[in-house]
Each structure stands twice: as C-alpha cells, then as structure tokens.
Amino acid sequence: MLQSRRGFFDLLAGVRTDQDVAQWLAARGHEDYQAQAAQGTTARTRPTLPPGVKAIRISSNENPLGPGKAAIDAIVRQFPEAGRYPFNSTPNEGALAAAIASKFGVKPVNIVLGAGSQEILKSAVRAFTSPAKALVTATPTFENCTNVAKRLGHPVVEVKVDSACRLDLDGMAKAVKGAGLVFLNNPNNPTATLHGAKAVEDFVQRVRSESPDTVILIDEAYHDYVTDPSYQSAVPLALKTPNVFVARTFSKAYGMAGLRIGYAIGPENTVKPLARLKMPYNVSVFGIAATMAALNDPKHIEEEKARNTEVRAFTVKALEDLGCKSSESQGNFLFTDIGRAATTFRDDCAKQGVIVGRDFPPFEKTHARISLGTMDEMKKAVAVFRSVLRPVTTTAGRQ
Numbered sequence: 001m002l003q004s005r006r007g008f009f010d011l012l013a014g015v016r017t018d019q020d021v022a023q024w025l026a027a028r029g030h031e032d033y034q035a036q037a038a039q040g041t042t043a044r045t046r047p048t049l050p051p052g053v054k055a056i057r058i059s060s061n062e063n064p065l066g067p068g069k070a071a072i073d074a075i076v077r078q079f080p081e082a083g084r085y086p087f088n089s090t091p092n093e094g095a096l097a098a099a100i101a102s103k104f105g106v107k108p109v110n111i112v113l114g115a116g117s118q119e120i121l122k123s124a125v126r127a128f129t130s131p132a133k134a135l136v137t138a139t140p141t142f143e144n145c146t147n148v149a150k151r152l153g154h155p156v157v158e159v160k161v162d163s164a165c166r167l168d169l170d171g172m173a174k175a176v177k178g179a180g181l182v183f184l185n186n187p188n189n190p191t192a193t194l195h196g197a198k199a200v201e202d203f204v205q206r207v208r209s210e211s212p213d214t215v216i217l218i219d220e221a222y223h224d225y226v227t228d229p230s231y232q233s234a235v236p237l238a239l240k241t242p243n244v245f246v247a248r249t250f251s252k253a254y255g256m257a258g259l260r261i262g263y264a265i266g267p268e269n270t271v272k273p274l275a276r277l278k279m280p281y282n283v284s285v286f287g288i289a290a291t292m293a294a295l296n297d298p299k300h301i302e303e304e305k306a307r308n309t310e311v312r313a314f315t316v317k318a319l320e321d322l323g324c325k326s327s328e329s330q331g332n333f334l335f336t337d338i339g340r341a342a343t344t345f346r347d348d349c350a351k352q353g354v355i356v357g358r359d360f361p362p363f364e365k366t367h368a369r370i371s372l373g374t375m376d377e378m379k380k381a382v383a384v385f386r387s388v389l390r391p392v393t394t395t396a397g398r399q
C-alpha cells in the first residue's frame with residue numbers, strides 16, 4: 001500500500017480501487033508505525049478502530065481545539081514566506097527568541113528554541129550527562145530524557161513517585177550527588193501531579209548544596225493548565241540560579257503540537273550548551289509566525305485554561321462515580337486507577353472509538369492516562385468508560 005503523494009495520484013488516476021482509496025486514507029499518518037512494524041522496531045502500537053468508527057483521540061495530551069484564531073491567521077498569512085529559511089523570513093527565528101525573552105524580561109541569549117521542547121530535553125541529556133554522570137529522574141515521568149540517556153549508555157537513576165503519584169523530591173535529592181542532570185517535570189506527565197513553588201525552590205537549593213555541578217531541568221510543559229495557587233513557574237528561580245533552566249512548549253495549551261516549537265530559558269551559561277547542539281533552522285516559518293501571534297493573544301490561553309479546568313472537573317467526577325480515582329490533576333490529562341490493565345482497557349475503549357494513553361510502568365496493571373478532549377468528547381468518552389469498566393466495578397466490588 002502506497003501512502004506517498006505519488007501513490008495518491010495513482011489512486012486518483014484510477015489505477016487502484018475504491019477500497020484502496022479507503023485504505024490509503026485510513027493509513028495516512030501511520031506510515032512511520034507501519035515502516036517500524038515492518039522492521040520490527042515499533043516503539044508502541046496504535047489500536048485499530050473498527051471501520052466507520054470516528055476516533056475520539058485522548059491519548060497524547062494535545063489541545064483538542066488546536067491553535068487560537070490569531071495563530072491560525074498568522075500561519076495562513078505566512079504561506080508566501082514558505083520558501084524562506086527561518087532566518088530570512090519575517091518574522092524570523094531571532095524575533096521569536098526576542099519575543100519570548102521580552103515576555104520574561106530577559107535577553108535572547110537566555111532563550112534556546114527547540115523543535116518542540118523534546119529537542120531541548122534531548123540536547124540536555126547529551127550536554128550534561130555522560131557515562132560517568134547520571135541522569136536522575138522519576139518513574140513514571142515524561143520519558144524522553146530517560147530514553148535518550150539509556151540509548152547513549154549513560155546511567156539513569158529512576159525514583160518512583162510516592163503513593164499519591166507525586167514526585168518523590170526527597171528520594172530524587174538523595175540520588176543527585178555527582179549526577180549530570182536532574183529532570184523535574186512539574187506538573188508531572190503522566191501522573192498530572194504538582195509541587196508548589198516552595199517545594200521546588202527547596203529541592204533546587206538542596207541539589208545545589210549537595211551537588212553544585214548538577215544541572216536541574218524543570219519541565220513546565222503543562223504550566224498554562226495549573227490552577228493550584230501554591231504553584232509558581234520556576235522561570236524566575238532558574239534565571240537567578242546557576243545550573244537551573246526551564247523547558248516550555250507551545251504544544252499543549254497553545255495547541256500547536258504539530259508546529260513543533262519549544263524553548264529553554266535560564267542563565268546564559270547554563271543554556272549555552274543547548275544552543276551549541278541545536279540543529280540549524282530547527283523551527284519553521286509557520287511555527288515562528290504562529291507562536292509570535294499567540295504570544296500577543298493571552299486571552300486565548302486564559303480561555304483554554306478555563307475550558308480545560310471545567311472539562312477536568314467533569315471527567316474526574318465522572319470517573320469517580322465509576323469507582324475510579326484519579327491522582328490530583330493539574331494538567332490536561334488524568335492518571336486514573338482503573339483497577340485493571342491499561343492495555344485491555346485501551347483495546348476495549350478503542351473498539352468504541354476512544355483512544356486513551358499507552359502503558360506507564362510501573363502502573364500499567366492498574367492505571368490509565370486519559371487526556372482531556374472537549375466537553376462533548378469527554379461526555380462520549382465517559383459513556384464508553386462506563387460500558388468498559390462496569391464489569392470491573394461489579395465483579396471486583398470496587399467502590
């Protein structure tokens with residue numbers, strides 16, 4: 001089956017049958033997975049939906065509404081610039097770094113742009129860990145750093161979250177002596193839990209005193225969704241503390257996961273090694289235009305946060321009514337004790353068109369990560385959860 005443009009044109013020219021066209025359309029976007037599967041290297045499988053079932057995709061912590069209007073208008077306006085490299089376009093990548101810097105009252109040298117914040121995370125592991133300098137991280141947490149370090153053969157210390165699924169900051173601090181990098185995800189994906197400003201500051205001071213050369217990366221991908229008043233961004237702390245920086249992304253509340261823009265912000269000397277590892281022209285002209293427009297549209301983020309907060313409260317309660325408790329969520333996703341294996345829950349949901357998150361060891365036998373879609377999507381998803389989970393609530397006597 002061809003998924004190339006050429007393949008599509010062949011189909012249109014009548015070389016293939018209607019059934020081929022349907023299969024071609026269904027296969028679009030899955031080419032990597034198919035190629036990986038063919039090579040036996042599939043990192044994760046995607047559930048197959050029955051034919052004709054429309055997907056509710058609540059598996060990747062995306063903003064279901066996508067970018068705001070200002071950003072979309074900016075992308076459309078940018079099409080004539082598609083032939084330019086990002087340093088030649090208007091606005092260019094320097095303008096974006098300057099716009100982000102000015103939002104925080106710092107200089108562009110304090111900012112490193114990434115193709116999504118994953119580029120920043122990956123570069124941090126390459127820059128700061130080594131066979132002699134470990135990565136200290138949590139489990140479960142966002143696994144990008146863990147996977148990169150393991151692939152490089154660098155040691156990784158994974159500290160399990162506590163019984164409330166919160167990062168074990170004490171356990172992590174005890175492991176930092178001589179480490180190259182500490183990864184602190186706040187709120188933490190997949191558990192959605194948060195640490196307040198005081199706890200983060202105490203952790204940073206403790207790491208600094210026990211292991212001053214260890215770099216601390218605080219990943220605030222879900223910053224815009226936090227409603228807990230004890231929280232404050234660690235950006236001001238990072239800017240005044242050597243060896244501390246924050247990673248941010250436009251993939252979540254800003255709704256631009258497909259545009260791939262993230263950044264690091266921190267002291268110049270701390271983020272400089274990341275700039276050295278950056279691929280040239282790593283952000284696209286569309287991403288630059290969209291994020292610049294979005295930075296001037298804070299109302300969109302306020303509305304998105306309010307929307308998510310309402311959907312979050314609805315879904316937490318609906319799952320609780322089914323006997324399934326979620327850890328305290330401060331993101332656009334829930335980590336829920338469904339009392340059964342995530343795999344079979346996921347497969348059962350997929351049969352009815354609802355795609356939820358993958359396994360998150362060591363909780364894969366009990367918990368599922370459920371991203372939050374629109375209210376309408378979550379009402380439909382909850383009906384599916386009810387039908388899928390009902391046998392568990394009756395036979396296992398879950399309350």
Ligand SMILES: Cc1ncc(COP(=O)(O)O)c(C=O)c1O
Pocket residue numbers: 060061115116117118119142185188189219221222248249250251257260261262
């Ligand atoms: C905690 C965390 N950090 C970083 C990312 C990567 O985001 P992106 O590369 O799209 O900016 C994600 C994506 O899910 C995430 O959950």
